[in-house]
Amino acid sequence: MKELEYPFDNGFIMKKKRSLKRQLLGDGAVRLKKRVAVLGGSTTDDIVSVLELFLLDMGFECEFYRSEYGQFWQDAVFSNEELDRFKPDIVYIHTSLRNLSFSPTPRSGEEEIEQGLNAELDRLSQAWDGVKEHFGCPVIQNNFELPFFRLMGNMDASDRRGKVNFVTRLNSALYDRIAQRPEVYLNDINWLSAAYGLEKWSEPKYWYLYKYALNIEAIPELAFQVASIIKAIFGKNKKALALDLDNTLWGGIVGDDGVENLEIGKETAEAMAYFEFQQYVKAHKDLGVLLTVCSKNEEENALAGLSHPEGMLRPDDFVAIKANWLPKDKNIVDTAEELNILSEAFVFVDDNPAEREIVRGQLGGTAVPEIGEVTDYIRVLDRSGYFETVTLSEDDLKRNDMYRANAQRAKAQSRFADYHDYLLSLEMTAEIGDFSPLYLQRITQLTNKSNQFNLTTKRYTAEQMEAVYNSDEYIRLYGKLYDKFGDNGVVAVTIGKTDSEDKGRLDIELWLMSCRVLKRDMELAMLDSLVEQAKKRGIREIYGHYYPTAKNKMVAGLYESFGFEKISQDEEGNTAWRLLVEGYEDKNTVIKVKEEHYA
């Protein structure tokens, strides 16, 4: 909904939240259900109602628990009956400067200040410990906004007795603690309040009147940022940028003006603006965001523009380049298909409002920001939170290279008449083994964003995955695939749970694979390894389960193709399958497998 996308109108959202909610709930969209506990150190009523709107817009229908006024610490540390029953999927701790119990004064001694600082940190750590113990779910934690007054003026920042100094050091120490806790995520209100305007954000009237720790007009800013983090934790980030060229990545029209006349580089104001935008776009490669071109152009001209000596982006920064005269929504759908991702995983960036309108109308799920003028591009994309990063793995850094290698494979494939010969020519090697700490983050990340090749679409928080890792009830397998074009990274995950009653039974509760290795027989290699591990444990029967979603039809027949026997199907289309371990013969014939880590 446009009203809830950045840049949004705070006053409008506050005023119209009832009717916005009604419209969203009535739009017939299918949404993920989540339970969100908001534990506040100040009033949170409207924070919750606006958070609900943004989450609805991002595809989540949430139930909320709101702590009683100021009870964040008690609720987190001790929980209570209602909260126990509620069983949150995620906890947001909304604290602020108003919740600090220590504040330095010019009379404070060094030691007293250190004690005060550590006491604040310990109090928050205790709250996180409590959440971990009671609910084992992720926590979103605010940092602290700067005070809006400075008793000592500028020295308030440089001297340890100043509050500005205290808050700055407190935040820095808070980040160190968060870095040690994979289940805790930062909500940076220190940055947000600065971007919004600290004096306006901190307008104390709202505290005196209503015990809000911020200006109520800033609530949508806060709620949007929290919603973006929640969306990212639950795996709904965008994955790719589809970029227009003329007047989006450079000033001017390459086909009309010629490459030499484009505005890009360091010579003019316009050229600098486009250059910095290209830099910003290129930096997304390091986050694992795929870059693609979607431009109405002759391909030759597009490539010439992207090879401009003053430009930052180069043709090989892109995993797909569509420069033609087809409708842009068609090009996005085609690119999505080639990359095996969904068109709703794209952000379409185009200076032309007419093109944006067409894509918005044709592709409901694709994000289409109102990017404004070239001087707005970076800010609008940045604040939209499409790529809000909650983990950053080795794999992210290499993702663009992997997809480019895929394009080379597709070319190679066209030279082979026989698909089996083609697979052999890839010289594939798989590393398949038990989970290891090195890969746990990537395994969790892959688990939470795989939609298509995913039999149960079961999601795991970092904590839950760690619990699986530490339990001997499970057979766990990750799979990495290498071939002559490169390393695909961790692409397959399987978790089987042994039955506590029937020792001969294993239920596959998670079976997924990244679509970047579709049709490479990696799933067969994984099955071979699973059966082998099952044999070692004395398992006789392996049960597979398929739960249909809007996105995983491609694997409806997977267990059948594996030779499982169907044993049940319910009204919702959920199916259960059984494989006898005895008599199983290995199926993979094209991938060399190195077994890792399984003793």
Add this chain to the structure above:
Amino acid sequence: MLSKDEIIERLDDVFRDVFDDDTLEVDENTTADDIEDWDSIEHITLIGAVEDEFKMRFKMGEVSGMKDVGEMIGIIEQRGK
């Protein structure tokens, strides 16, 4: 200075937006008791929306002491735009 009629007309729109009810009409005697959803939480939203509409800010004492829409109109008459 804004006329009372014009203020009431614009207040009607604000109340309708905030309470998502197109049939609402307010007058000087309307109080929180007359509108079902007008509780202390919605009061905060309402005050913010009225401030935005008339491009003015209420003082703290005015917010906490406001008894009916009549008082609100009185303040808007003096400072609203």
